[in-house]
Amino acid sequence: MPHDIDPFTKNYAKRRPLMGVTILLIEDSRFCSEAVRLMALRSGARLRRADCVKSARKHLSMYRPDLIIVDLGLPDGSGLELIRELAEHGNPEQAILALSGDTQDSTRQKVIAAGAHGFLAKPIESLDLFQRRLVSTLTREREGPRIVPDPVAQSSNTALELDQQALLDDLDRIRAILEKALPDGDRQQLHYCAQFVDSVAQTARDTELSQQARQFFSRMNSGATGQNSGRMMLHMLREKLTTADRAIPDRENVA
Incomplete structure (x- = not known):
């Protein structure tokens, strides 16, 4: 009909x-x-x-x-x-x-x-x-192709229950990459880690982690190694994962 x-x-x-x-x-x-x-x-x-x-x-x-x-x-x-x-x-x-x-x-x-x-x-x-x-x-x-300004968000009746397990798996994967890339000085991998963490942190509304990721990315773009900023971001990732493990002792990594 x-x-x-x-x-x-x-x-x-x-x-x-x-x-x-x-x-x-x-x-x-x-x-x-x-x-x-x-x-x-x-x-x-x-x-x-x-x-x-x-x-x-x-x-x-x-x-x-x-x-x-x-x-x-x-x-x-x-x-x-x-x-x-x-x-x-x-x-x-x-x-x-x-x-x-x-x-x-x-x-x-x-x-x-x-x-x-x-x-x-x-x-x-x-x-x-x-x-x-x-x-x-x-x-x-x-x-035709065009850039459309973002409309005003109307999230009052469209909130989504996001998957916290998927968030933790993402952070754990990047932690493992970062732990290897920092000592190796692998700038390509470090850039990837910074932009990935920023993207995920924005979706999770984690302002502190997003700001740290952007600082790390900015330091590398300025020509610096970004070691200090990278280690700080890694420390934040480890803390979040440790806190999650304490809250959910039987959490499984399914990534």
């Missing part, structure tokens, strides 16, 4: 504006991915996840999603370069959305120049914002 004469179906469609849409999320954080998965589920969309560039290419060789959401910081390559690759050689019918905690205008301009059809800022403040941005991106053919 058509939506315009069936009130029940019409209202259901409004609550599920992404019904029938398939999404490939390219995001290395389990915690951030879970937040997107819950919003996609509530919006009616089907979601698959790839945690790196290699995995994304494998997915795309087998599936044809309607929308590809690409995090800019990936463990085995640049999300920006992947967006450029998808725009130049991928399916032209697929919409591409960039995802990042770096909300500077220059970053937004870069992703649009690379071929993305929109930008989604971390943390995603509400289900309403998520739905608006994805619908806007999927209907890009009508208006």
Whole structure:
């Protein structure tokens, strides 16, 4: 029955504006991915996840999603370069959305120049914002690629119960990488750890950890080794994990 004469179906469609849409999320954080998965589920969309560039290419060789959401910081390559690759050689019918905690205008301009059809800022403040941005991106053919200002968050009735186990697994994985990268002075891995922790901390609303990650990243970008800032961030990660272990003695790492 058509939506315009069936009130029940019409209202259901409004609550599920992404019904029938398939999404490939390219995001290395389990915690951030879970937040997107819950919003996609509530919006009616089907979601698959790839945690790196290699995995994304494998997915795309087998599936044809309607929308590809690409995090800019990936463990085995640049999300920006992947967006450029998808725009130049991928399916032209697929919409591409960039995802990042770096909300500077220059970053937004870069992703649009690379071929993305929109930008989604971390943390995603509400289900309403998520739905608006994805619908806007999927209907890009009508208006052309553009940068849309983030609407005012309406989170009062769209709060999500985020997966704390996924958060702890993310932090534990980065702790292990950081413990090896700091003594080795592996700047590529250290940069990755800093941006990853900042991204996860923003989604978790952990201002202190996010600020420490940004300080670490800034120190390395200035040419310094960032050893002191890195060790401080590592100390914060260890403390959070130790506190969690005390609170949940039988916590299992499932990453």
